[in-house]
Amino acid sequence: MTRTNDIILRTTTSLIAFILIGFSVYLFFSGHNNPGGGFIGGLMTAAAIILMNMAYGSEAMAKVLPVNFRFVVALGLAIAVLTGVGSFVFGQPFLSQTYAYFQLPILGKTELATALLFDLGVYLTVIGVTMTIILTIADDRG
Amino acid sequence: MSNLAILPILIPFIAGILLAFLNKHIPLVRSLAKIITVAQLLFVSWLCYLVYQSGSIILETGAWKAPYGIIIVADSLAMTLVLTTNIVAVACVFFAPVSLTEKQERFYFYPFFFLLITGVSGAFLTGDLFNLFVFFEVLLMASYGLIVLGNGKVQLRESLKYVLINVFSSMLFVTTIAFLYAIVGTVNMAQIAQRVQEVDQAGILTVIGILFFFVFATKAAIFPLYYWLPNPYIVPNPVVSALFGALLTKVGIYAILRTFTLIFVHDPNLTHTLFIYLAALTMIFGVIGALSTHNIKLIVAYNIIPAVGFMLMGIGLFTETSISGTLYYLVHDMIIKGSLFLIVGAIAYVAGTSDLRKMGGLIHHYPVLGWMLFIASLVLAGIPPFSGFIGKLLLLQGGVAQEELLIVITGLITSLLILFSMIRIFVKGFWGEKSDVLPTKPVKTAPFTWPIAFLLTFSVLLGLGAEWVYPSVQSMAEYLMNPDLYIESILKE
Amino acid sequence: MEIIMSVLAGILFATGIYNILQKQMLRIIIGTALVSHGAHLFILTMAGLKRGAPPILTEGIEDYADPLPQALILTSIVISFGVTSLLLVLAYRASRITGTDNMEELRGNEHE
Numbered sequence: 103m104t105r106t107n108d109i110i111l112r113t114t115t116s117l118i119a120f121i122l123i124g125f126s127v128y129l130f131f132s133g134h135n136n137p138g139g140g141f142i143g144g145l146m147t148a149a150a151i152i153l154m155n156m157a158y159g160s161e162a163m164a165k166v167l168p169v170n171f172r173f174v175v176a177l178g179l180a181i182a183v184l185t186g187v188g189s190f191v192f193g194q195p196f197l198s199q200t201y202a203y204f205q206l207p208i209l210g211k212t213e214l215a216t217a218l219l220f221d222l223g224v225y226l227t228v229i230g231v232t233m234t235i236i237l238t239i240a241d242d243r244g
Numbered sequence: 245m246s247n248l249a250i251l252p253i254l255i256p257f258i259a260g261i262l263l264a265f266l267n268k269h270i271p272l273v274r275s276l277a278k279i280i281t282v283a284q285l286l287f288v289s290w291l292c293y294l295v296y297q298s299g300s301i302i303l304e305t306g307a308w309k310a311p312y313g314i315i316i317v318a319d320s321l322a323m324t325l326v327l328t329t330n331i332v333a334v335a336c337v338f339f340a341p342v343s344l345t346e347k348q349e350r351f352y353f354y355p356f357f358f359l360l361i362t363g364v365s366g367a368f369l370t371g372d373l374f375n376l377f378v379f380f381e382v383l384l385m386a387s388y389g390l391i392v393l394g395n396g397k398v399q400l401r402e403s404l405k406y407v408l409i410n411v412f413s414s415m416l417f418v419t420t421i422a423f424l425y426a427i428v429g430t431v432n433m434a435q436i437a438q439r440v441q442e443v444d445q446a447g448i449l450t451v452i453g454i455l456f457f458f459v460f461a462t463k464a465a466i467f468p469l470y471y472w473l474p475n476p477y478i479v480p481n482p483v484v485s486a487l488f489g490a491l492l493t494k495v496g497i498y499a500i501l502r503t504f505t506l507i508f509v510h511d512p513n514l515t516h517t518l519f520i521y522l523a524a525l526t527m528i529f530g531v532i533g534a535l536s537t538h539n540i541k542l543i544v545a546y547n548i549i550p551a552v553g554f555m556l557m558g559i560g561l562f563t564e565t566s567i568s569g570t571l572y573y574l575v576h577d578m579i580i581k582g583s584l585f586l587i588v589g590a591i592a593y594v595a596g597t598s599d600l601r602k603m604g605g606l607i608h609h610y611p612v613l614g615w616m617l618f619i620a621s622l623v624l625a626g627i628p629p630f631s632g633f634i635g636k637l638l639l640l641q642g643g644v645a646q647e648e649l650l651i652v653i654t655g656l657i658t659s660l661l662i663l664f665s666m667i668r669i670f671v672k673g674f675w676g677e678k679s680d681v682l683p684t685k686p687v688k689t690a691p692f693t694w695p696i697a698f699l700l701t702f703s704v705l706l707g708l709g710a711e712w713v714y715p716s717v718q719s720m721a722e723y724l725m726n727p728d729l730y731i732e733s734i735l736k737e
Numbered sequence: 738m739e740i741i742m743s744v745l746a747g748i749l750f751a752t753g754i755y756n757i758l759q760k761q762m763l764r765i766i767i768g769t770a771l772v773s774h775g776a777h778l779f780i781l782t783m784a785g786l787k788r789g790a791p792p793i794l795t796e797g798i799e800d801y802a803d804p805l806p807q808a809l810i811l812t813s814i815v816i817s818f819g820v821t822s823l824l825l826v827l828a829y830r831a832s833r834i835t836g837t838d839n840m841e842e843l844r845g846n847e848h849e
Contacts, residue, residue, distance in 0.1 A: 141815060176264040176355075183258060196250045196316075197306040235822045239829055374809055381816045388823060392830075400831040401843045404762070407827060411769050411820055412757065418776040418813050425806065426783035 108157065115157035122150035130225055134213075140221035144228025151229070152236055160241060171237065174230030182223025185216060248291060249303040249318040252326050252365045255284050260358030270349050274341050277354045281337045285330045292323040296716060300733055302371070310371075310734050311432035317371035317734065320720050321571070325368045325498060328575050331702055332490045332582040333361050335695040339586055340483045342691040343593070348394050348481065356393075359386035360487060367495045371734060373424070374431040376499065377417050380463070384410050387492060390484045391476060399479050406476035413462040420455040427452070434734035437506045437727050446510050453508035453515055457500065464496025466556060467526040470549050474533065477548070478541040478598075482589020485541065489548055490582035494574060497555045501570065504559055505724045512562050519560030524651050526553030527658040534665040538600040540588045540673065543665055547584070547624065550658050551577045557651055558639050566642025568721035572713075573635030576706055580623050580632065583699035587617050590692040591673065600669065605678030612693050614674040616700060621670060623703050625663030631706035634714070742782040749775030762828045762838040766821065773817035777810050 126146035133139030155163045189198040201215035259280045263273050295301060300319035304310055318326075337357070344353060363383025370376050391403040425431060427448065428439040440449060458469075465473040477488050508515060530549025537543055555577070558570030592598040594610055607614045619630075626632035636659060643652040706713060723729050749771050756768025784806035792804035832838040 141811075172352075173265065176261050180258075180261045183254065183261065187254065187258075190247055195304055195307050196247055196254075199306060231819065232822075235826055238826055374812070378812060378816070381820070385819065385823070388827070392827065395830065395834070397834050400827065400834055401845065404827060404831055404840075404843065407820075407824055408757075408765065408769070411824065412772065414820075415769070415772045415776045415817070418773075418809075419779055421809070422776070422780040422783040422806075425780070425809075426785075431805070431809070 112157045115153055119150045119154050122146055122153070126150065130221065131218075133221055134215055134217060140224030141228055144225040145232060147225075148229045148232035148236075151233060155237075155240070160237070171230045171233040174226050175234065176230075178223045178226030178228075178230055180223070181226065182220050185219045185223065188216070246301055246303045248294075249301040249316045249369065250305070252284070252288055252291065252318075252330075253316070253362055253369060255280070255287070256358040256361040256365065259284075260355040260362065263358065264352060264355040267350065267352060267355070270346055273349070273354050277337050277340075277357070280358075281330070281334045285327075285334050288323070288327050288330045291318070292327045295320055295323045302734060311430055311435040314375050315371040315432065315734060316369050317730075318369055319730070319733070320716070320723065321502075322368045324571075324575060324716075324720070325494075325578075326365045328578045329361060329364050329368070329491060332487070332578060332699070333357075335582060335586065335699045336483050336487055338698075339486070339589075339692070339695040343483050343589060344481055345394075351393050351395075352389065353393060356386045356389040357487070359383075360390065360491070362386075364491045364495055368498060371433050372431055373433055373436065374421055377414070377421065380417070380495070381414060383492070383495065384414070387488060390487070391480050393480060393484060396479070402476040402479045405472060409462065409472045413459050416455070416462075417459045420452060420459060423452050423455065432734075433502070433506060434731045438731050438735065440507055440510065449508065450511050450514060453504070453511075454518075456503055456508070457515070457519075460496045460499045460503070461522075462496075464493045464500065464552050464556075465526075465549055466552055467522055467529050467549075470526065470530065470552075473548065474542055474545040477545040478539070482541075482585055482592070485545070485589065486582045486585035489545065489585045490578045493548055493552055494578050497552060497570075497574060500556070501559055501567075501574075501724070505562075505567065506727045506730055509727065516560045516562045519556050520648055520651050523553045523557035523560055524654045526550065526556060527654055531658050531661040531665065535661060539598050540591060540600055540669050541585075541598050543600075543669060544581075544584045544588050547662060547665065548581060550662060551581070551624075553658070554636065554639060554655065557655065558642065561639075561642045561646050561648065561651075563642050563646060564718070564721050564725050565638055565645065567724055568714075568717045569635055569638030569640075569642055571717050571720055571724075572631070572638060572706075576623075576631040576635050576703065579699055579703050579706070580620060583616075583696050583703065584620050584624065586692075586696045586699070587613065587620055588669070590689065590696070591617070591669075593692070594687045594689060595673070600672050603673040604676040605674070607674040608678060610674075610689055613689055614670065616693065616696055617666075617674070618670050619700060619704070621663065621666035623700075623707070624666055626659050627663070629707050629710075631703050631710075634707060634710045738786050739782055742778060742786065746775045746779040746782060749778065760840050762832060762840065765840065766824050766828060769824065770817070770821050773813070773821070777813055777817075780806050780810050780813070 126143045129138035129146060130140060130143030133143065151167070186197040189196060199215060199217045201213055201217070204212055204214055206212045263277060266273050266276070295318055300317060302310070303316040305314045305316065340349070340353065360383055363379050363386055366379035366382060367376055370379055388403065388407055391406060392399050421431065424436065427443065427445060428436050430436055430439065462469045477485055504515065527550040530546055530553060533546035533549065534543050537546070551573070555570045555573050558566040558573065588598070590613055591606070594613070595603050595606060597603065623630040623632050626636040636655065640652050640655060643655070753768045753771030753775060756764045756771060759765060759768070784803055787802065789800040789802040790798040792801045828838070835843060837843065
């Protein structure tokens with residue numbers, strides 16, 4: 103495979119990938135009461151990782167991000183289910199959610215909800231699934 | 245307390261996730277999978293007993309009151325089917341290590357297996373039409389993973405067709421739910437049933453009912469939508485075939501049974517009469533397929549189709565006797581199809597081929613396998629005193645009572661032809677001269693036979709113990725024929 | 738407005754089915770994607786298109802949009818996203834191993 107001159111892609115990627123990841127985290131947290139959420143945030147993070155994969159090659163990315171994305175899927179599913187099962191402990195029906203307000207440093211009065219933990223599971227699952235599927239095709243040069 | 249209802253779905257799901265983490269350590273995964281399925285079988289039997297004793301358990305997830313939230317309804321019908329699913333699952337998980345290569349097991353067989361059980365149990369337990377679609381997708385996703393296990397050329401070829409037909413019917417399912425939502429404004433099955441009675445829109449509701457039937461008929465392989473079934477069911481490993489044959493089409497039949505006894509009961513003259521004709525055609529075409537081939541796996545796969553016809557016949561006749569016949573047949577068929585696929589898988593393994601013309605004289609080396617096949621054929625065809633007989637007897641009784649003699653005669657002829665198609669395997673494969681293409685050195689079959697014997701025991705018990713099983717089947721049929729019982733148990737006015 | 742949306746969903750279904758009936762695997766997958774878009778649009782339309790506040794309890798607002806179809810569509814989109822991507826991987830693998838992406842050539846009855 104001949105090496106293409108991809109200096110523009112590499113330079114912009116180093117900038118854009120950070121913006122993408124930052125925005126995806128914003129989307130993830132705003133998902134409780136506003137448009138956004140785990141699914142869309144996860145997709146955007148996956149997009150950022152794929153962009154870096156295209157720019158720097160999958161070998162370099164495997165060094166930077168040494169995770170098996172199939173485990174990320176399993177981890178995400180586990181978190182999502184366990185937040186549901188957590189309500190068993192408190193004698194509530196499956197998947198019951200609750201929230202409370204906390205006084206946090208810097209952020210001030212913040213609403214923390216257990217629904218966010220469920221969303222974290224969704225977020226990880228989406229990243230895992232998307233990356234697994236795309237890497238399966240991308241790594242195959244046989 | 246009500247959380248118990250979700251556990252038959254949650255346990256396999258968590259097990260699947262756990263085993264995905266441990267995927268590298270195959271021996272550990274195997275023994276864990278065995279322990280989990282057996283423990284789950286015990287738990288589900290206890291839960292089933294509880295439901296029989298004290299009525300359905302209803303879980304309103306997230307503490308959202310029905311009909312606003314998603315509900316899980318563990319009534320007697322759903323729990324019976326979940327119990328049967330788990331019996332098949334135990335047999336399959338013990339059969340898997342002997343039948344699969346380690347490479348195939350590494351390909352996330354056990355996580356997919358547990359996801360399939362999750363989807364099937366979920367589809368039985370849910371009380372929400374859209375949730376039914378979601379669980380259909382869960383079980384289909386798992387089945388897509390299982391069917392390509394091993395990545396063979398033939399498997400990929402057949403799985404593409406399988407996935408495409410299912411994707412299309414799923415999209416049709418969503419569209420049909422949208423139609424129904426436009427009319428009744430809810431997806432909770434109990435509330436749909438209630439509003440369907442109120443809205444006096446018989447014409448359009450019948451159209452929607454037929455659309456639902458179209459979707460479920462594709463999943464259940466009813467004439468003329470059965471053509472996709474045989475080939476994808478025989479290309480994967482026998483264990484996967486057994487799971488598919490035992491569970492997947494039955495979920496479709498269950499969905500028809502539930503919707504057409506609960507929701508679309510306003511015009512049985514049109515819808516249910518249509519079912520009777522389709523049932524007759526399904527039986528005839530299915531059994532012709534079974535007679536047309538020399539491939540033993542294909543014979544068993546084609547035999548799924550007439551069985552579906554029998555169950556549809558019971559729904560079409562729509563009397564208490566015929567519905568209890570369908571219920572009996574449903575449980576019987578899940579168990580016997582699982583064991584038949586395992587048996588022919590074992591035969592094909594020891595003979596080295598699944599072509600009937602190349603076999604012969606297997607009984608010299610494998611007497612146990614031969615007699616198990618013989619018993620299974622009798623059970624399938626409905627020879628007394630086995631379980632198939634009781635189901636068919638109830639169905640035919642219902643048919644005679646409704647004076648639908650055409651379907652009764654078709655059913656009887658079909659049963660005879662089913663017996664003929666199955667006994668052909670026994671006569672040609674086990675009797676006669678020993679074929680020279682077969683491997684001369686006999687293979688040890690003990691690990692194969694135990695799971696099969698386990699399933700066959702249940703099949704025989706269902707037939708011999710009909711006296712004890714029948715009252716509960718009858719009370720279930722009574723419960724199904726009175727949709728108000730279901731509606732009241734959920735909406736509690 | 739509902740009529741226009743229904744016609745649009747119909748067009749999506751028609752183009753999708755036309756594509757599903759083609760021989761090339763990629764076209765078929767695009768066809769299933771189009772059909773699923775049609776189905777999603779259809780859910781939204783059939784529930785009645787209306788303007789209203791987001792369905793979150795706030796004081797002083799009484800005209801809410803119906804949240805259920807939106808939840809249904811989101812679920813359905815996620816599922817069809819998963820299925821479509823799985824179908825793409827499957828088609829890729831199948832075309833690699835069988836050496837063709839023409840469905841006509843993927844017929845056959847040999848099973849071993």
